[in-house]
Amino acid sequence: MKKIRVLxxxxxLDGHDRGAKVIARALRDAGMEVIYTGLRQTPEMVAEAAxxxxxxxxxxxxxxxxxxxxTPRVLALMRANGQGDVPVFVGGIIPADDAxxxxxLGVAAVFGxxxxxxxxxxxxxxxxxxxxxx
Amino acid sequence: MNPEPILSGDRRALARWLTALExxxxxxxxxxxxLYARAGRAHRVGVTGAPGSGKSTLVxxxxxxxxxxxxxxxxxxxxxxxxxxGGAILxxxxxxxxxxxxxxxxxxxxxxxxxxGGLAATTADLARALDAxxxxxxxxxxxGAGQSEIDVARTAQTTIVIEAPGLGDDVQxxxxxxxxxxxxxxxxxxxxxxxxxxxxxxxxxxxLESAARVSGEAAPGWSVPVLTTxxxxxxxxxxxxxxxAAHRIQMQSSPIGQQREIQRLRRELEARLRQRxxxxxxxxxxxxxxDLLAAQVHQRVIDLESxxxxxxxxxxxxxx
Ligand SMILES: Nc1nc2c(ncn2[C@@H]2O[C@H](COP(=O)(O)OP(=O)(O)OP(=O)(O)O)[C@@H](O)[C@H]2O)c(=O)[nH]1
Ligand SMILES: [Mg+2]
Numbered sequence: 001m002k003k004i005r006v007l008x009x010x011x012x013l014d015g016h017d018r019g020a021k022v023i024a025r026a027l028r029d030a031g032m033e034v035i036y037t038g039l040r041q042t043p044e045m046v047a048e049a050a051x052x053x054x055x056x057x058x059x060x061x062x063x064x065x066x067x068x069x070x071t072p073r074v075l076a077l078m079r080a081n082g083q084g085d086v087p088v089f090v091g092g093i094i095p096a097d098d099a100x101x102x103x104x105l106g107v108a109a110v111f112g113x114x115x116x117x118x119x120x121x122x123x124x125x126x127x128x129x130x131x132x133x134x
Numbered sequence: 135m136n137p138e139p140i141l142s143g144d145r146r147a148l149a150r151w152l153t154a155l156e157x158x159x160x161x162x163x164x165x166x167x168x169l170y171a172r173a174g175r176a177h178r179v180g181v182t183g184a185p186g187s188g189k190s191t192l193v194x195x196x197x198x199x200x201x202x203x204x205x206x207x208x209x210x211x212x213x214x215x216x217x218x219x220g221g222a223i224l225x226x227x228x229x230x231x232x233x234x235x236x237x238x239x240x241x242x243x244x245x246x247x248x249x250x251g252g253l254a255a256t257t258a259d260l261a262r263a264l265d266a267x268x269x270x271x272x273x274x275x276x277x278g279a280g281q282s283e284i285d286v287a288r289t290a291q292t293t294i295v296i297e298a299p300g301l302g303d304d305v306q307x308x309x310x311x312x313x314x315x316x317x318x319x320x321x322x323x324x325x326x327x328x329x330x331x332x333x334x335x336x337x338x339x340x341x342l343e344s345a346a347r348v349s350g351e352a353a354p355g356w357s358v359p360v361l362t363t364x365x366x367x368x369x370x371x372x373x374x375x376x377x378x379a380a381h382r383i384q385m386q387s388s389p390i391g392q393q394r395e396i397q398r399l400r401r402e403l404e405a406r407l408r409q410r411x412x413x414x415x416x417x418x419x420x421x422x423x424x425d426l427l428a429a430q431v432h433q434r435v436i437d438l439e440s441x442x443x444x445x446x447x448x449x450x451x452x453x454x
Contacts (some may be wrong), residue, residue: 044235046362
């Protein structure tokens with residue numbers, strides 16, 4: 001049986017990856033394979049890792065405030081790579097208007113700081129469920 | 135599956151093929167069979183050692199050096215799965231960031247559990263796929279922790295075992311089984327204290343080892359070098375690259391080197407056959423058969439050997 005593979009990436013310049021690591025562990029504990037790429041990723045690096053790792057979903061952790069600049073670039077690169085159908089999640093401190101804008105761009109869901117881990121895991125599991133599992 | 139995109143360098147197609155091979159999909163395995171004749175050009179290098187010894191950092195440094203020599207590099211980085219959830223955190227890419235953006239490098243992370251055919255078989259298939267896709271160097275990183283990881287290292291043509299300083303002079307501290315598989319020993323983190331003592335310990339362990347060394351495992355005329363590196367700074371990397379190339383030439387040019395490769399393939403063949411035969415038996419068993427038999431053995435209604443015979447008889451795999 002194929003395992004769900006999720007890329008957890010931290011694009012941008014902020015140096016805090018606590019939140020990203022907590023999410024990575026929660027997804028692992030839910031039985032998923034989490035590819036963790038570390039700090040200070042460019043959108044190009046995120047898209048390249050997603051391509052090589054053939055992931056089923058991507059989680060971007062962005063605390064720098066640059067979510068409106070970084071996310072569309074990741075989405076555009078993924079489309080160019082033929083991975084436009086891979087769900088992308090964004091986590092971070094993101095104002096409601098921006099979250100709306102991100103969803104408008106095609107982001108599957110936006111998670112704020114207080115989001116329970118179970119909600120994150122559920123959202124990823126649902127977005128990556130294959131027809132056969134339903 | 136269509137081989138054209140993969141052979142023409144389509145990275146998405148390659149990535150998807152690797153996923154399908156990991157899931158042991160028959161079409162993916164058929165494609166590997168089709169392309170098998172094209173594989174065998176790459177140098178398959180295993181890198182193993184204790185957690186945190188610097189494997190990924192060293193692999194990244196080796197990859198940089200190969201790229202500078204115009205060679206392309208694929209990395210297969212295996213990390214352990216959680217025995218509790220079956221999930222995994224695969225974090226080796228963190229140390230390989232410097233390779234990003236280079237179309238001559240392809241990095242793939244893989245979790246150690248959850249493959250039907252066993253880790254070594256699946257890893258070997260993925261390594262062969264990367265070989266067939268045309269990479270010059272195919273590096274497999276595994277944590278040298280258990281037998282299955284050691285088996286993975288043995289699927290490589292040349293295996294590097296990494297130690298970090300701090301072993302002291304204690305030969306006993308060297309993990310059992312790990313020296314037997316080393317073609318090249320690297321003491322990484324040579325910027326830290328205790329390097330000389332660790333080198334000494336490894337050399338003396340190698341002397342003990344060489345007498346007992348599994349015959350045919352080491353190439354004749356090859357004495358395992360103990361090299362020191364600072365992977366974070368790139369120090370000592372060229373010497374490792376040269377040693378890898380020298381070992382490969384040694385293996386290819388000597389009849390005993392060829393023999394070792396044939397032995398390796400024989401082991402792989404046997405492991406796959408075992409797996410396949412077991413799968414056949416398992417597929418014909420009712421789900422609780424073994425539980426019921428174990429309970430009967432426990433109650434001394436039947437003995438183990440008779441239980442085995444009854445299973446073989448009922449699954450028609452008894453060929454005597
Ligand atoms: N001082 C020093 N640190 C190093 C050296 N090589 C690697 N490190 C550090 O050691 C740590 C572990 O390095 P990795 O390359 O991730 O080690 P690894 O063996 O791949 O680790 P796992 O895959 O988790 O088993 C990192 O913090 C590296 O920066 C070195 O030569 N000197
Ligand atoms: Mg590593």
